[in-house]
Amino acid sequence: MSQTVCAYCGVGCKFELINHKLKGVKDYPSNQGMSCAKGISQSQTIHTNRLLEVHYRDSIEESFRPSTYEDSFQLIAEKIKQSTHPDKIGFYLSGQMLNEDYYVANKLAKGFVGTANCDTNSRTCMASAVVGYKKSFGMDYVPVRMEEIEHCHLMILIGANTAEAHVVLHNKIKKAQKKGLKVVVIDPRFTLTAQSADLYLPLKVGTDIDLLNLLAIKLIKEDQLDHDFIKEHSNYFNSYKEKLLALDEKVLLKSTQLSEEIFEAFYRLFKQSKNIITAWTMGINQSVQGVDKNLAINNLHILTGQINKKGSGPLSLTGQPNAMGGREVGGLSTTLAVHLDYSEENCQKVADFWKSDKIPKKNGLTAFEMIEKADQNGLDILIICHTDPVYHLPHRRFVEEAFKKIPLVIEINAYQGSETSKFAHILIPAVPFGEKEGTQTNLDRTLTRVVAFETKHGLLQDWEVFAQIGKHLGHEKAFDFRSSKEVFEEYQEMTKLSYRKHLDIYKAQYDDLEHTPFIWGETLYDQNHFLTPDRKANLFFIENQNLSEQPSQAYPFILLTGRTRDQWHTGSKTGYAENLLKYKALEFVEMNQKDAAAFQLNEGEIVKIVSSRGELKAKVVFADINPKTIFIPISHRDINYLTDDTLDPLSKEPDYNHSAVRIEKIESMIL
Incomplete structure (x- = not known):
């Protein structure tokens, strides 16, 4: 009986496949047999809306034409070699990737391409x-x-x-x-x-x-x-x-x-x-x-x-299934690897472990900073894996213009029709949930095996794609992995480099993880100390500086964003699941009923929501929400035409939940 782990939120529910249907595993600590509608729908969507062939085009004005893995890997390797500096190459990863996928991508980017510009969409949420x-x-x-x-x-x-x-x-x-x-x-x-x-x-x-x-x-x-x-x-x-x-x-x-x-x-x-x-x-x-x-x-x-x-x-x-794992591996551009920050000592440790002389010496660009660099014609290549930055980054109009300036955009994805694919030059198919094999870490440090219950049908997993690029760059030995298990075991060895050995994933047994989860860091939890130099926690005085975008006469409402129960991001998977279609729509705007009355709006009417950056249309839904505050779910594909691209100065996370907008009544038709 196959058991695997959910590919949606950070809870990390374990499922078993019985008669082609997913059911929660009762003795697994994260879900104890429970499941949600999204989770159990995944067995329906494995073969839906799939990207199954490599595609290529010289310019985004052209149509895609069929290509092959071999041709695409050769072209990517040539373009990387031709780039004038590693800082002009970016890797944009995702919490949808397993630890093995993250590890090989991070090793390729920071270890052998030599760019610290390797970040993940976890930047925008965690x-x-x-x-x-x-x-x-x-x-x-x-x-x-x-x-x-x-x-x-x-x-x-x-x-x-x-x-x-x-x-x-x-x-x-x-x-x-x-x-x-x-x-x-x-x-x-x-x-x-x-x-x-x-x-x-x-x-x-x-x-x-x-x-x-x-x-x-x-x-x-x-x-x-x-x-x-x-x-x-x-x-x-x-x-x-x-x-x-x-x-x-x-x-x-x-x-x-x-x-x-x-x-x-x-x-x-x-x-x-x-x-x-x-x-x-x-x-x-x-x-x-x-x-x-x-x-x-x-x-x-x-x-x-x-x-x-x-x-x-x-x-x-954590919002995504392996956002935690990506942080552990080192998928953020502000981390070198396995919770090691950039320092001379840590760079030498990693160089010795990977046997590479190309390790970058300082933090790379974060997710939105890479796009800002692209806007200045400072990015030659951007490799994107299992995420859709054109859709999910703020200030989409700016993002789209920046993407047009990147000479080579590669999208690695299991599904077609992403917003980013409109700006890509190479589309590389990779396998999704149900066909992947490896490990992921849920929101509370629980490490578990993800087991495939479908064949890959000749397609590659993410780590295999990155390994092939590494080999085409001439690093055959460094990327000579034959299985997810081999990748995991190398990653385990690397965790021994972590600060005070707190990331004790090296104690886990890969084969056992299918049925027995491993929780890293438990020895720390049992002791009343912290991981600061003096083992004490730090108190910081914090004062509200009201730095977010504020409402004004022109834009009197504040926009909030978030998820809905039965849809996931743009609906590239959940939008095709029959058991979810009867629930909430992908696109709507929640309003306070008194605010709606001021505009003479009825529930179901279509309105235009406008910010200083862009606009969209949505159907009005009455809700119990604070006055002059509206909510639009992130499943609305146009949501980020509205959102503010101000970043937290330390985390570089965008300010998605404080965008000033106005509402315009555009028609009286009720849907």
């Missing part, structure tokens, strides 16, 4: 959490596991709609509620998640830091702190406290637009709860102040000692 963890705790390490919800007394969900984005996790939370868990949801929208909360805080967009600081002030003033933990396991408390208490509580509360009664109810729950988990995702991370928001969350757990004990801690929720 980079702020990565930087926050590293600043507070010394390493990109999630100190909570999903199973600990059963030991938690209060769960705070802020900027996270688990009922739609992490369905199985949400069902775990609801089960725990029946046993006494209290849940607080903080969100400008009264989401499906908020509907099941014990307390809902309709926070004003952009005031997360104000709320978190207000809570910290209250805890300090009423002495609801863990003084022993602060003294023994943290840094900078006195300076943090001094600056924090200089803030005006009334001003902070007013900015959040919450009533004093609601805030006090939240505070009472917090101070009365023995074990607290705070969980968040894009509503926190996708902001010009995303890192600061993460630090404000981490501060609360340090102040109260709500970390490094079962049922407590800051739990970042």
Whole structure:
């Protein structure tokens, strides 16, 4: 009986294939037999909308013509050799890739092409959490596991709609509620998640830091702190406290637009709860102040000692199935490999391990920065794997113009019809879920085997594509892998280089991972220390600078973005699943009914939404959402014609959730 792991969100559900249908595995910790509609639909879509042939064209004005793997690899290798400098070559990877795919791609880019411009679409969703963890705790390490919800007394969900984005996790939370868990949801929208909360805080967009600081002030003033933990396991408390208490509580509360009664109810729950988990995702991370928001969350757990004990801690929720694995491997351009940052010592370690003299010496360009470089005619080649940056990067009009200036764009994908393919010169087919084999890591450090239950029909897996490019560049020995297992075992050896050996994936057994998951970093979790040089957590004073795009007379609404339960990104897979078509549409805009009335809008009418960067059309859906705030799902293919391309200065994550827009009524027809 075949068992495999889901290719959608970061929960990482395990399935078994029975009579060509997927069913949750009961004894697997991530899902315990549960599944969501998206997950079980995957067996329907393996053969749907597939890219099955290599295609090539000299110019994006031409039509594609059939090509071959061999011809494309030879051409790519020649173009890489002809490029004037490695800095003019970019690799754009994805949380849809397995660890083995990530490893070979990272090795090729940083080890043998010599470019640090190797980033992943995880930059656009999880980079702020990565930087926050590293600043507070010394390493990109999630100190909570999903199973600990059963030991938690209060769960705070802020900027996270688990009922739609992490369905199985949400069902775990609801089960725990029946046993006494209290849940607080903080969100400008009264989401499906908020509907099941014990307390809902309709926070004003952009005031997360104000709320978190207000809570910290209250805890300090009423002495609801863990003084022993602060003294023994943290840094900078006195300076943090001094600056924090200089803030005006009334001003902070007013900015959040919450009533004093609601805030006090939240505070009472917090101070009365023995074990607290705070969980968040894009509503926190996708902001010009995303890192600061993460630090404000981490501060609360340090102040109260709500970390490094079962049922407590800051739990970042990853959006893609292997966003965590990509971070471990080194898929971000700000990391060299296996959690090693760029330094002279680390570069030498990696050079010795890979036996290469081409290791870059400093951080590369992040996802959007590569496109900015392309706009300046500074990129010769961009290799994209299992992601759609023309669709998912902000300020799409700018992105499209930049893509037109890249001489060679290669897209590696299992599916056809991406928005990026309109700007590509080479399309290389690779296998999807169901045909891939290797490992991936879910949002709480659980490493599991992904097993193929369909044949590849002559197509290549991502790591095989990158290995072939490496061989065509003349590095046959470095890329002479014969199986996913061989790649994994080399990656395992490399994890021994990680800082303080915390990334102990070298202890795992590849064959055992099919039925027995491995959780890395457990020895750290059992000890009350961190991965900073002095083994202590760092407190950072954070103040809301209101740096995001603000509403104006011309653009009076704020746009929020996010997922819906039964669709995935552009719907290139879920849009073809029969069991999902009866649920939410791909394209709509949620509005407050009073705001709609001001425009004399009825539900179902089509409106135009306009920002300073572009526009789109969508059908109006009435929702319980804060005034002057709208929501459009990311399944709307045109969403990023609207979004702001301001980046967090540290994480370089785009500010998707604070775009100023206006609404224009364009027709009275109701669909």
